[in-house]
Amino acid sequence: MRQTGTTFMMEPSEESPKEVPDIPGKLALERTYLSYERTMLSWVRTATSLITFGFSIQQFFRIATSATFQGKGLVGPEESGLIMIAIGLLALLLAAMDHRAHIKALRAQYPATEGYGSLPPSQATFLAALIGILGLLAFSSVLFWK
16 A cells, blocks of 8 residues: 555555445445335335225225115226225236336346345335235125125
8 A cells, every 4th residue: 555645545456356336326226226115115005095995985885875775876886996996906016017127127237246236125015915915805805795
């Protein structure tokens, strides 16, 4: 090591790495990854709201109306609930597919082999899968339980 002015410069040697890690690139990767996770969690929250609202509409009108009520309209409370649950499940599916595509592109842009490290598994996708299972149970409950 030699001193030039007020800074120290490392001379190339066998022990020192040939390439300095790209700290701004690593921070950009982390920020972008966390941004994708937050976006996925927002979609999970939206889908959860749609699923629970659809299920609640159907259950409320099932309890509030008597067995003698026969809806004459095009879309009744049961159909409205099913539609809301289906929209929530569709939103969750599309968000999961979009999230997966973005994470795949991120891994391609910042490969672990170049010193960026590997991205952790997505906890938002795991949560989305759990909410999707609950949504499918709600959908089947509304569809088959009358």
